Amino acid sequence: MSIKVGIVDTTFARVDMGSVAEKTLKEIAPNALIYRYTVPGIKDIPVAAKKLIEEKGCDGVITLGWVGSTLTDKLSYVVASLALQLVQLKTNKHIIDVTVHEDEAEKPEELVKIALDRTVKHCRNLVTLVTQGGEGLRRYAGKGLRQGREDVGPLTKT
Numbered sequence: 001m002s003i004k005v006g007i008v009d010t011t012f013a014r015v016d017m018g019s020v021a022e023k024t025l026k027e028i029a030p031n032a033l034i035y036r037y038t039v040p041g042i043k044d045i046p047v048a049a050k051k052l053i054e055e056k057g058c059d060g061v062i063t064l065g066w067v068g069s070t071l072t073d074k075l076s077y078v079v080a081s082l083a084l085q086l087v088q089l090k091t092n093k094h095i096i097d098v099t100v101h102e103d104e105a106e107k108p109e110e111l112v113k114i115a116l117d118r119t120v121k122h123c124r125n126l127v128t129l130v131t132q133g134g135e136g137l138r139r140y141a142g143k144g145l146r147q148g149r150e151d152v153g154p155l156t157k158t
Contacts, residue, residue: 002031003130006052006061012041013066015115017098021062024123042067043076046083053091060094060130062122069103096126100148118148
């Protein structure tokens with residue numbers, strides 16, 4: 001049985017994270033059916049994710065957004081993020097929100113590195129959640145793992 005995974009990306013993003021996600025998902029889940037849906041910006045992402053789940057039968061979706069540095073951009077992200085959480089609750093499917101914020105780094109090459117690292121790591125997380133549920137990530141609990149930057153590590157040893 002193969003899984004169905006959705007990718008939602010935007011034309012506003014400054015890195016083609018959708019293509020990176022497609023490539024990564026094909027490598028880690030070669031039998032997966034992958035559906036990609038590209039929208040203009042982050043406020044369009046929730047309905048695209050919902051459509052992929054309801055119309056294409058996706059078992060999970062990774063969303064790839066880019067947020068500008070203005071207050072308006074940040075508020076738009078908060079609204080989009082809340083809407084994505086509502087879609088998750090309504091559909092009972094995981095949606096991994098991969099977002100790069102323009103003010104996370106000063107240099108463009110740093111933003112590229114963050115976008116690529118975050119996309120690849122969250123593709124792995126999505127496939128694990130879809131195929132193994134929460135049990136699949138249990139061994140990483142409390143490890144201080146990060147997506148987009150170096151891991152920070154745990155504060156305690158267990």
